[in-house]
Amino acid sequence: MTLQHITRSAFIVLALLAGQVHAQATAPVVVDGAWARASVQGQKATGAFMRLTAKDGARLVRIETPVAGVAEVHEMKMEGDIMKMRAVPALDLPAGKTVELQPGGYHVMLLDLKAPLAKGSTVPVTLVFQDAKGVETQLPLQLPVATQAPGATAAAMGHGTAHGQKH
Template identity: 50%
Template sequence: MTSIRFLTAIAAGLLLSANAVAQPPQVAIESPWVRASVPQQQATGAFMRLTARADLRLVAARSEVAAATEVHEMAMQGQMMRMRQIPSVALPRGRTVALAPGGYHVMLIGLKRPLSAGESVPLTLVFEDAAGRRDERTVQAEVRALGAGAP
């Protein structure tokens, strides 16, 4: 009886350790950064490059430095550039999608404090696959000066 318990314990340990093996990230997140803000400024943008290993969507984001964090798009509507919240950004497998000024980006709204160039802020991104399974990744985004653009 003792040997059965011993074998059961070994089998359980092997199963747990097999599940603990880290899966490679579904999305490569390159050069995440946030535009610095000034006192009284209520919002700023976060930018990066995303490359998914499978077809995914960026469906949400959050950060402790803002009351709300939304996925946005800037696009021409007639003669005017407009920004709007969107439900998701498609991330086709193997194709790099840029979140950049003037296009897709993450908005940090209701800033809790000014963000200064040189600091880092946590940003959690939420991805979803075709089956509705969600995966979250948290990155440290470098805060860059107001006039900064993409690297």
């Protein structure tokens, strides 16, 4: 391989990377800190978490992934002294405000997993947003699979909770 070929290859890689960064920067919603919780053999559900910031306001209306039979946004909240979890049809993303999808609050549930999600792998997920005019935009992501949020401690993540139970 000549220096010219190496230079051209490096230029193409940099152009592709710049395109990915530009696509994220121009997307109607910026995603930060996204990850999916690892699962084990026989486990049929897990969660995915992230921070979403919509420049002009939007709604998260659908999640698509080939690794699960169903992917939906769920909300966990206290009703009296009982923690309840339910699917929400869409998640409002107010303009300029960050909405956090985290354990114990709003989060993505990946149900009917087709195979375990191994720590250190990635999961393809496409978020589908709708703007105020009803126009849909898709944002494909590769979520890293981990046992806890990047940079989090086990105590802060509430390990030992029943997040993956059937409901």
